[in-house]
């Protein structure tokens with residue numbers, strides 16, 4: 001495994017772990033607390049679980065908490081390109097490793113895992129070809145009968161959503177295009193996993209509400225989540241030349257202020273969809 005990898009992750013900045021933690025709460029709310037859609041039992045024999053592109057391992061820690069006391073018999077591996085995100089003293093059954101998902105995995109991990117989870121990183125490899133190659137890497141890491149689960153935001157907003165929120169999403173799609181990827185990758189993921197030989201491949205779409213809701217505490221977290229994410233997206237796209245943008249440059253630099261105004265005036269309509277795709281490696 002490489003000791004050092006040049007990190008060109010678009011959102012590598014000091015706010016990133018806060019942004020991911022807020023986002024985790026809202027995604028979990030959208031899935032009604034369900035973290036694993038693959039039909040896996042955590043109260044049976046010990047499982048090997050990999051969370052690729054794990055960030056600081058929040059998904060792993062939350063999974064452990066949600067299946068406790070049946071968490072301790074399993075082994076958890078988190079990988080990411082950015083070593084500084086990793087917890088300094090993980091529990092004995094949890095380890096973190098630097099691994100670029102576009103590079104070969106350690107040979108002795110082949111056929112090791114019962115569950116591979118990857119969230120919000122399907123665009124990392126870029127093109128369709130490179131993404132399928134990265135997914136093939138996961139298939140090789142799975143035990144026969146093991147499951148992959150992918151979770152991603154879709155290219156979608158609700159008709160009623162505010163104009164600045166809709167424009168933010170146009171910028172997000174433009175930003176993803178500059179790395180040769182597409183926000184629509186997740187809509188192809190089911191057929192890509194099937195083409196790689198996975199069976200029982202299923203998908204489910206959930207809606208996340210970033211706007212007005214009865215639970216004001218959840219609304220505040222959702223607002224902080226989306227405004228932090230918007231800051232990262234617009235910080236990048238506001239530096240783009242016009243040819244990389246769908247919207248006029250002068251509009252892109254104005255979205256941040258308009259978005260804050262939209263979020264400060266009730267009722268707020270702002271929604272994203274997340275798609276979960278999961279499939280099993282044949283025995």
Ligand SMILES: C[S@@+](CC[C@H](N)C(=O)[O-])C[C@H]1O[C@@H](n2cnc3c(N)ncnc32)[C@H](O)[C@@H]1O
Nearest residue numbers: 009020053054055080081082099100101119120
């Ligand atoms: C949007 S974050 C998602 C983090 C986490 N999965 C979550 O849902 O909270 C994307 C993560 O992918 C990592 N990443 C970016 N490029 C990568 C690569 N080529 N290989 C492995 N990890 C990468 C980033 O460092 C970041 O932690």
